[in-house]
Amino acid sequence: MRRGIAGPASTGLTGYRRRKRGVSMAAEVDEATRREYESMERWLDEHPHFSMDYFTRKATREMVNAWLFSQALSQTAMTTRESVPSAPSSGAQTPVRRVSSSDLESRGLFGSYRPILTTVDGTPSFIDPQTITRTGTTATTSTTSSVSTPRRGGVSTSQLRQELRALDEREMMLELVRDISNDLDVNLLCHKILQNVSILTNADRCSLFLVKGNKETGERYLVCKLFDVNIHSTLEEAESQAADQESRFPWGMGIVGYTAASGEIVNLPNAYQDTRFNKGIDLHTGYKTLSILSMPLRDKDGEVIGVAQVVNKCGGYGQKTEAFNEHDEKIFESYMAFCGVRLHNASLYEQSQLEVRRNQVLLELSRLILAEQSSLSVIINKVLMHTQSLLQCQRCQVLLLDDTSKLPVNPLFVGPTPRRRPARSVQGMFSQVFECAASDFEDNNMSQEEFLNRESSTTNKSARFPINIKITSHVALTGETLNIPDAYKDERFDPSDEEGSENKTRCILCMPIRNSTRNIIGVMQLVNKVDDTIFSKHDENLFEAFAIFCGMGIHNTQMYEKVVKAMAKQRVALECLSYHAVASEEEADRLRKLPIPSSDCLHLLRWDFDDIGLEDEETLKASIRMFMDMDYLSKFSINYKSLCRWMLSVRKNYRNVTYHNWRHAFNVAQMMFTMLKTGSMEDLLDDIEGLALLLACLCHDLDHRGTNNSFQMKSNHPLAQLYGTSTMERHHFDQCIMILTSEVGGTELLSSMSKDDYAKCLDVMEHAILSTDLALYFKWRGGFFSIVDKNEADWSNKDNRKLLRSMMMTACDVAAITKPWPVQQRVAQLVASEFFEQGDLEKEQLKIQPMDMMNREKKDKLPEMQVDFIDAICMPVYKYLAKALPSLSPLLKGCEDNRQHWQTLADSRKERQDAEAAGKDAPEVDGIDGEDTGKLSSGEKNESLEEELATVGDSPSRIILETGEEERNGSGGCCPERPTCAS
Numbered sequence: 001m002r003r004g005i006a007g008p009a010s011t012g013l014t015g016y017r018r019r020k021r022g023v024s025m026a027a028e029v030d031e032a033t034r035r036e037y038e039s040m041e042r043w044l045d046e047h048p049h050f051s052m053d054y055f056t057r058k059a060t061r062e063m064v065n066a067w068l069f070s071q072a073l074s075q076t077a078m079t080t081r082e083s084v085p086s087a088p089s090s091g092a093q094t095p096v097r098r099v100s101s102s103d104l105e106s107r108g109l110f111g112s113y114r115p116i117l118t119t120v121d122g123t124p125s126f127i128d129p130q131t132i133t134r135t136g137t138t139a140t141t142s143t144t145s146s147v148s149t150p151r152r153g154g155v156s157t158s159q160l161r162q163e164l165r166a167l168d169e170r171e172m173m174l175e176l177v178r179d180i181s182n183d184l185d186v187n188l189l190c191h192k193i194l195q196n197v198s199i200l201t202n203a204d205r206c207s208l209f210l211v212k213g214n215k216e217t218g219e220r221y222l223v224c225k226l227f228d229v230n231i232h233s234t235l236e237e238a239e240s241q242a243a244d245q246e247s248r249f250p251w252g253m254g255i256v257g258y259t260a261a262s263g264e265i266v267n268l269p270n271a272y273q274d275t276r277f278n279k280g281i282d283l284h285t286g287y288k289t290l291s292i293l294s295m296p297l298r299d300k301d302g303e304v305i306g307v308a309q310v311v312n313k314c315g316g317y318g319q320k321t322e323a324f325n326e327h328d329e330k331i332f333e334s335y336m337a338f339c340g341v342r343l344h345n346a347s348l349y350e351q352s353q354l355e356v357r358r359n360q361v362l363l364e365l366s367r368l369i370l371a372e373q374s375s376l377s378v379i380i381n382k383v384l385m386h387t388q389s390l391l392q393c394q395r396c397q398v399l400l401l402d403d404t405s406k407l408p409v410n411p412l413f414v415g416p417t418p419r420r421r422p423a424r425s426v427q428g429m430f431s432q433v434f435e436c437a438a439s440d441f442e443d444n445n446m447s448q449e450e451f452l453n454r455e456s457s458t459t460n461k462s463a464r465f466p467i468n469i470k471i472t473s474h475v476a477l478t479g480e481t482l483n484i485p486d487a488y489k490d491e492r493f494d495p496s497d498e499e500g501s502e503n504k505t506r507c508i509l510c511m512p513i514r515n516s517t518r519n520i521i522g523v524m525q526l527v528n529k530v531d532d533t534i535f536s537k538h539d540e541n542l543f544e545a546f547a548i549f550c551g552m553g554i555h556n557t558q559m560y561e562k563v564v565k566a567m568a569k570q571r572v573a574l575e576c577l578s579y580h581a582v583a584s585e586e587e588a589d590r591l592r593k594l595p596i597p598s599s600d601c602l603h604l605l606r607w608d609f610d611d612i613g614l615e616d617e618e619t620l621k622a623s624i625r626m627f628m629d630m631d632y633l634s635k636f637s638i639n640y641k642s643l644c645r646w647m648l649s650v651r652k653n654y655r656n657v658t659y660h661n662w663r664h665a666f667n668v669a670q671m672m673f674t675m676l677k678t679g680s681m682e683d684l685l686d687d688i689e690g691l692a693l694l695l696a697c698l699c700h701d702l703d704h705r706g707t708n709n710s711f712q713m714k715s716n717h718p719l720a721q722l723y724g725t726s727t728m729e730r731h732h733f734d735q736c737i738m739i740l741t742s743e744v745g746g747t748e749l750l751s752s753m754s755k756d757d758y759a760k761c762l763d764v765m766e767h768a769i770l771s772t773d774l775a776l777y778f779k780w781r782g783g784f785f786s787i788v789d790k791n792e793a794d795w796s797n798k799d800n801r802k803l804l805r806s807m808m809m810t811a812c813d814v815a816a817i818t819k820p821w822p823v824q825q826r827v828a829q830l831v832a833s834e835f836f837e838q839g840d841l842e843k844e845q846l847k848i849q850p851m852d853m854m855n856r857e858k859k860d861k862l863p864e865m866q867v868d869f870i871d872a873i874c875m876p877v878y879k880y881l882a883k884a885l886p887s888l889s890p891l892l893k894g895c896e897d898n899r900q901h902w903q904t905l906a907d908s909r910k911e912r913q914d915a916e917a918a919g920k921d922a923p924e925v926d927g928i929d930g931e932d933t934g935k936l937s938s939g940e941k942n943e944s945l946e947e948e949l950a951t952v953g954d955s956p957s958r959i960i961l962e963t964g965e966e967e968r969n970g971s972g973g974c975c976p977e978r979p980t981c982a983s
Contacts, residue, residue, distance in 0.1 A: 177338045186346045187225075191238055193339045194229035194308065200335055201293065201328045203310035205230055208297075209249060209256050210306040222249040222260055222307065228285070254278055259294040259307045265333065266294040269323035271311075293324040295332050299344040306343070308336060358542075361390075366549040377434070379557045383550045384436040387524070390546060391539055394503065394528040395437050395465050398513070399472055400554070401522055402431035429473060430523075435465055437503075438530060465527070466497035468508065472523045475510045479520055481544070484508040485534040503528075509535040511547050515555035522554065578742045583648030585746070591644040596621050599629055605678050607890040609670050610823050611663060619666045620647050623698065626673040630682070632691050637752035646747040649739050650698055657706035658834035659827075669697035671812040679887045681808070684795055688757055692764035693805060695749075697812060699736035700769045704728065707838045709773070714846055726773040733769045737762070764805065771806035772813050774873065780806050781877065788884045804884075810877050811891060817874045818894030821901050832862065863906035870899045 044051045194206035206229045213220035226238040252261035255276045259266050271277045271289045282289050290312050297306035310332070313322045324332075368382060380398050388396045470492040475482055487493040487505040498504060506528050513522040524547060529535060535543075594617075599605050602614075602622045611619060624647060627633060633640060654662040672693055676682040682690055709727045712720040723730040739747050750758055770776055784803040787793050795801055816827040839854030852858040853865060878892040 177335070186343070186350050187239070188235060189343060189346050190226050191229060191235045193343070194226060194238075195231055195233075197308060197310060197332065197335060198229070198231055200331050201310050201324060202314050203293070203324075204312040204314050205287070205310070207309045207311070208306060209260070209309070211260055211304060212248075213251075220251045222251070222256055224249070225306070228287070255292060255294050256307045256309060259296050259309075260304050263296050263298075263304050265296070265329055266292070267324055267329060268292040268294075291323040293328060293332060295329075295336050297336055297343065298340040300341050305340065305347075308332075308339075362545055362549065366553075374557070374560060376554070376557050376561065379553050380434045381436070383524075383553065384434060387526070387543075387546060387550075388436060388438060391509075391526055391535075391543060392530040393438070393509075393526040394530060395435065395526070397433060397435040397465065397467060397525045397527075398550075398554075399430040399467060399476075399523045399525070400432045400434075401476060401520065402429055429476060430467070433467060437465070465503070466494075466501075466505075468493060468497070468505075468510075468525065470494065471508060471510055472525055475512050475523050476520055479512050479514075481512070481540065482508065482510045483535050483540055484510075506532070507534045509539060509543060511540075511543055513547055513551045513554060515551050521551065521558070524550065574738075575744065578738065578744050581649065581653055581739065582742050582744065582747055583645050583652055585645070587648050588641055588645035588746075591617075591620060591624075591648060592641050594621065596625050596628065599625055599677075604629075604670055605674055607674060607678070607818065607894065608820050608823075609667075609674070610819065611667055611670070612823075612826075616651070616662070619663065620644075620651065623647055623666060623669060626669065626694060630673075630676065630687075630690060630694070632687070632694075635687050636691065636750070638749050642746055642749055646739065646749050647698075649742075649747050650702065653702050653735060653739065655704060655706070657704060658837065659830045660701045660704035660706060660834065665698050665701055668700065668812045668815065669694060671815040672697045672808065675808060675812070675888065679885065681885070681887075684885075685801070685805075688761050689764055689801070689805065692761045693768055693808065695736070695740075695761075696765045696768035696809065699739075699765075700729075700732055700772050700809070700813070702732045702735040702739075704732070706834050707841065711838055711842065714842070714848070726770050726776065729770050729773045733766050736765065736769065767802065768805060768809050771809040774810075777806070777810045777873070777877075781810075781880075785876070785880050788880045793884050807877055807881060810873075811881055811888075814874055814877075815891070817870060817898055818878070818891045819898075820894075821898060824898045824901070828862070828866065832859065860909070863902050863909055866902040867899060867906055870895060870902065875899070 190208050194208055197203065198206050207227045208225045208229075209222040210225045211220060212223050226235075229238045250257050252258060253276075255266055255268070255271075255274070255278075258264075258276055268274050268277070269291050271292045272279065277289070277292070292309060292311055293313075294307060294309045296304045297308050299305050310324070313324050313328070368386070380400075383398060384396050387393075471482060471484070471490075474480070474492060484490045484493070485507050487508050488495060490508075493505070493508075509526040511524055512520045513524055515521050524543075526535065526543070597618075602618075602625060603609050604622060604625060614622065624643060627638070627643060632638060633643065650665075651662045654660075654665060676685070676690055676693075685693070705728075709720075711717075712727045719727050719731055740750065741748060750761060753761065771780070780803060784807050787800060787803070793800065795804060816824060819827070835854045836856040836859070839850035839856060842848050842850045842854065849855075852861060874895050875892075878888075878895045882889040882892040
């Protein structure tokens with residue numbers, strides 16, 4: 001019969017397992033085969049002994065693994081469906097104790113003071129056993145085990161034994177392995193392992209010893225983890241029994257030590273006949289040891305990590321009559337193979353949890369430290385308080401280095417020997433000493449505020465405790481950490497400092513405090529552990545991690561104090577600057593009394609206005625006339641004297657550079673005034689916009705240095721560091737605001753405006769001044785051109801008006817290109833001269849070759865470059881302004897005329913070059929003399945200015961990338977040093 005079903009039986013068993021896993025076979029086989037399989041399964045169900053026998057003989061390892069995997073899946077699914085909240089199925093639900101600020105505060109000065117660190121197996125730990133609920137972590141994690149479930153379900157011990165004994169040995173082993181498969185708590189896992197071992201070996205008592213110490217140094221020993229565990233005992237009882245035993249068991253000595261050192265199994269039928277047995281344990285516990293089976297516990301690498309020991313094998317009815325046999329050894333050894341790996345994994349998990357908690361503590365402490373950065377005494381007293389709490393020392397000191405001592409961070413090696421600080425300055429290397437003692441935390445009369453705000457001692461003599469100057473200075477000089485276990489045996493310790501003191505120094509841990517740049521800013525010194533032990537390597541590591549945060553906190557606080565002082569100095573400097581930057585009241589009174597000519601007399605309403613015949617004082621009068629004709633003084637309640645003083649202050653803040661000076665600003669403002677009045681733009685813009693534009697024109701180049709944005713960045717000027725883009729334009733606006741809001745100068749023109757009107761005016765001014773950056777002109781002009789081409793110019797739209805104002809500012813800034821040809825030539829020479837001066841600076845200071853428009857050697861290219869400048873920048877803006885607003889057409893006409901002049905010069909220059917190349921006499925070129933002129937008089941002509949500007953004609957992108965701000969150079973105006981001439 002077996003032969004008849006041997007083939008199908010294998011397939012039938014597979015189908016049987018699939019059915020048990022809930023896998024349908026309908027999709028895998030046809031109907032006839034399915035009926036045959038069902039019949040076969042029924043027969044196998046009716047003959048379980050045959051099924052078991054066949055499976056035992058025929059099953060492969062792959063089949064067994066598949067069965068185990070399917071069982072795990074089914075049990076996991078069952079656990080998920082049950083969703084028992086009190087029995088999580090994995091260590092992922094293990095609660096992590098997070099140390100909060102309230103925890104830290106309540107354990108410090110002003111609560112029930114106790115250390116944050118606790119002790120687990122003699123090792124400092126952040127895990128507080130009282131806060132971890134056993135039933136909420138791993139005590140009930142093994143819900144998938146058929147053994148563990150009844151054990152925690154109230155089943156009696158005898159019934160549990162009977163159920164296990166009813167199982168086959170392999171089944172029992174499998175169930176006991178599964179019983180510990182999900183436990184992550186080391187203590188609970190060890191207890192469960194020993195209970196299961198007692199079931200496997202039928203032992204009366206079991207104990208577990210773990211290997212501790214350093215293998216590399218040979219300092220190894222064993223500690224008792226759990227003692228005298230049986231099927232009835234609880235974890236707490238086993239831990240209590242273990243605590244009563246010796247703290248250490250020597251390596252290689254005794255039964256346990258021999259088993260750990262040799263890795264061999266020790267089976268003693270009669271313990272008292274073996275000399276390695278310690279009879280004193282029985283005398284201490286009152287328990288009679290008969291037989292012992294000692295088994296090494298190994299990790300996945302085969303390294304002995306502990307020893308499990310069973311005592312007294314039970315006979316019938318619990319009588320201790322038998323010895324452990326070879327079968328007990330084998331089954332014990334097989335189970336320990338699983339347990340060693342599982343215990344190793346649990347230990348790794350516990351270490352990771354410990355690291356998580358330590359990181360949480362350090363992060364929380366760093367938050368507390370870094371949260372307060374306004375007071376050095378507060379931050380350092382926090383450091384002291386939490387350091388004392390963490391490391392449980394009797395005394396703690398922070399010594400800050402004196403900034404004036406110029407102490408080297410580390411020995412500076414120059415040649416074969418290090419160069420150190422002279423010994424004579426060692427006594428004065430520390431400027432401040434902060435300290436606390438464990439007794440300070442018991443002072444209930446001291447409030448938290450009083451403790452945190454305690455000032456430091458500033459001299460060595462005023463310190464409450466010795467600062468061990470030789471030790472602390474050595475750490476400050478070398479940056480080394482000193483851990484001195486016995487201070488009186490160290491030659492650097494001076495016992496005379498403690499004469500008459502009740503606090504004797506036993507051990508010292510001293511470490512440097514570094515800032516973020518790794519420079520030593522102080523030293524922290526810990527003296528004497530509270531429990532009379534020495535500072536361990538663990539203390540060093542923890543102290544080092546904490547010192548990093550302390551250094552950052554102290555350094556940041558010191559920087560904050562320096563910043564506060566710097567801000568105070570800045571306020572004083574700004575106050576002085578405001579006073580000296582603003583014109584005097586006497587000058588304002590004198591200007592206020594002068595008569596102001598009319599616009600007609602000054603020709604302010606003409607498109608071809610030329611300032612060549614005006615003195616500087618007359619330009620001030622003309623500027624005031626613009627405000628008067630626009631009626632802004634009455635509309636915005638502007639005080640006339642304030643306007644005079646403001647006008648004088650603006651002129652005063654323009655530097656005496658060749659072109660971007662007060663005269664240029666005045667000419668730009670005149671063109672804006674002409675647009676508003678003659679061009680009727682005042683009917684399109686409201687009064688606030690008109691006022692803001694006029695103010696912006698007068699201020700748009702305040703404090704210009706005669707160099708462009710590109711030069712500021714190349715020379716790494718502070719202005720380039722202060723402002724990202726539009727460097728000079730943003731500086732001009734800031735200078736404008738400083739003058740406009742100066743309380744000491746009486747120049748607050750807009751003080752009578754409402755809050756909303758004031759905000760709108762400043763917004764329009766800022767946008768207008770920034771618009772003079774040609775990089776932004778190229779960015780914005782596309783939108784303006786688009787709405788004009790589409791005849792969608794709705795000037796009531798806020799965005800359209802903004803674009804219009806920006807184009808008006810550009811048109812005014814380069815308006816010199818629209819002036820009569822003599823004015824245009826004169827202005828071109830001024831711009832070229834200023835550019836050449838920048839080019840000279842680039843050659844001399846920056847050691848770079850300037851671009852053509854800045855290069856004095858390329859001055860003969862001016863006509864071509866000027867034509868390119870007109871085509872790329874000027875012509876488009878005037879063309880579209882005239883198209884949108886015909887009243888501005890004179891600007892386009894003037895630009896076209898000047899382009900023709902420059903084109904003629906460019907063509908003549910080309911003919912001259914061609915003639916020279918052909919060896920013929922060069923034709924005379926009107927307006928180009930070929931001479932290099934840096935500074936010129938009013939009658940001289942310039943061929944160099946727009947040579948520079950013409951460089952921009954290559955492409956708009958080149959203008960933005962290469963010239964930055966200098967592209968806006970074509971506006972009219974003359975040098976303030978130019979002599980007055982008749983109009």
